[in-house]
Amino acid sequence: MGSSRISYAQLLETNNLVQASADETYWLCVTRTVQESKLFPVPAYMMLSYMMAYYRYPSLLRKIESRMSAEEIGDRARNAGIKIQNPSMGWALPGFYLLGREWLISLGLIRPQDALEDLVYVMDFWKRYQLSWQRNNGHITNKEAGHRGQFLPERRVQVFHADMYDCSQGDELHEAAQGFMAAASQYGFLISCESRISLHNSGPYKIAADREMIVRDFMDLSESDFPWLDGVASEVAYNNLTVTMGVKDCHFYLVDDWCSFESKPEFTADKLVGVGLYTSDTLSDGYIPVGMASREELTSTFKSLTDKIKDANNKLWRRIAGWSRDQMMDAGAITYFSIVKDLAHVAGVYDVNDWMMVDERAERFRPLFNDEYSRDALVGLCIGTHTSNWFSEYTMMQHGNGPQKLFSPIPYSVLQGDDYTPSCGPIYPGSSHLPAKVDRYNTTRGVIGLEEYNRLARAVRPPALEPAYRHLCETWVKYHAGEPLADELYRIEQANSRLLKGKGSSLKRADIEKLRAKAKA
């Protein structure tokens, strides 16, 4: 113990990040909907998951960074519809960890200065990842960007924009796309034990004067990390699917860090005027079009996927309906805790024992998590009414105006000799009431075992992240469009595009619209 390893600057920055996370957590909790279920004991598994996050995230993030930096993972994640977007990285990574920490502080089981080096590290990892993933808009979170989720580079937005097929209410493609999104949303809630963790929305991107584009990711749909999908999801051909959605006469004024969106006027099905479909994962080197060769193929692809998803949905529901409460607790807690697991997949260090087990230090709290205590303790954490949350009566918290802080700051007194402890320790053994995971992972390189999955992940070298291109950012493109290097960069992204293949870097939004009009003629 001591104060020599942490500087004043580190503490100042860490407390700032902790407070930023606290402010947004409060806002999200009071303005978004209450998550409830008569099927799953949701508050109970959420409490358990926070304990898992608190005890394991520091060690797991260090393990991941021993192979690949947070910044590099952020660069890679920007080009795939995988889980390390929102709500996972924008909110949950710090949120789950800090909610767990706060609950333990409120119990008196830890102090605000305990596991100090873990805390500084987790927040620093989060900051570096987010700044990298969001480098095209320069913010750490959607909240900082005024609740807007724009992180894609122009070259990717242009491909999405160009290749989208027009649709209108009542036509077959519109109906097929709507049917798919309804079925996939429902399946996503079930896979994720009533949470929205399988769904991600980002944007909006302005694709015309009267149109915006929202990018919707449906993730972890097939046999992959979750043991409860083994057997029931084998017919779902893609683990991750991304739907690009063109919307007319409707402005999405809010896309938050839980990836909820709000629009004016309200988004309704009749405003959907364009769709596209893609898959991607940590091995795919970007987005791969799915059924995008023709409008007819896309329509039939949506229909076929919908049928498979509905079948998997019903099989999974029957499986879950037969579970014990402990199994439901484990599945929900593991879903929450493992929300950032794709960090390990990108780095090629994924281990089932790391991500699909309940750490024994968290497990011992299970007898506390009956429905009533869990509900009340969770509400206390979300709105800041545990004893640890109250501060001087003169202060007013952001949004709520009460004298509270959702997350306890680190006391600066550690810099002048007050004792602290550095870490909660290494990963402890874990257990689960669920069946063991079958060694079968549906990826864009086929159905493979985990050893092969990790090997391939370690070998992936995304072309756009080669040293010649990695830091050719949007500012650079602004002044070098049309030059050979810029064209090379854009052509990497355009390789699988129906309308933009080989077009290079000089096109602007109006040019894309002209190409779309020409293709329709």
Place this chain on the structure above:
Amino acid sequence: MARLLVDNDKYAQPNASVVVDAYHAAIQELIRRKLDTVGGDWASFVFDKSYDLITAKDFAAIEAKLIATGHRFDYSAMISVRERPEVYKPAPGVGEDSKDFSFEHPEAVVAPADENGREQRGVGDNVVKYAKNLIGVALYIRSSDRVLDLLNSGVPADTVAIIDDSGGTLTAPILEQFKGVICAGGTVRSHLGILTREYGIPCVMNAKVSGIKEGDRVEIECTATARTAEAYQTGVEMTAKIWRLAK
């Protein structure tokens, strides 16, 4: 006895939940006792010895002590009541008594029958505005057993599901077959609200109703303005009516 940092908290206030207060007081007492066994040495206790000294058995004893006072827990998931009925309050209307069950919300706005024989039995928050009101037959769906029965036998035509679960998982395999939904919880942004919107199923959330029993014909005013996010944040009332129709 050892003192904890939280024993000298200048600003602490009691929790609104008596269960939280009771649990936390008992846990702090437990920590003090266990910390005493290592001579009050916090550094060796907090992330090392406490892992063995503070156990699941200790936490189970805290629950047992509260249950011994006669307290019974509120439930949120039916599985909790099913597995441990001795520690939870009973869940009425989910077993054989479902035929006679009805939600009786004190806030339900009711009115005598109008000229068309429509008796208002409540209000809710409309999810999406449709061109016509929806008429169907009420069916309470509040447990996975009920859903399983309907999954096996099929959902009757014209079913208006009456649910108190605003989530999207309980009714996941049969939701698409509902003609309409009256949900006694959540908001239009709850998972059930999101899914009914995606499926194009008329739905009111946060419904407060009274006197609607299984088999009653009901009408939902889904032509009402959909409740907006701003309306929730500013507290502006925007409700849709729910009627029971003459048989």
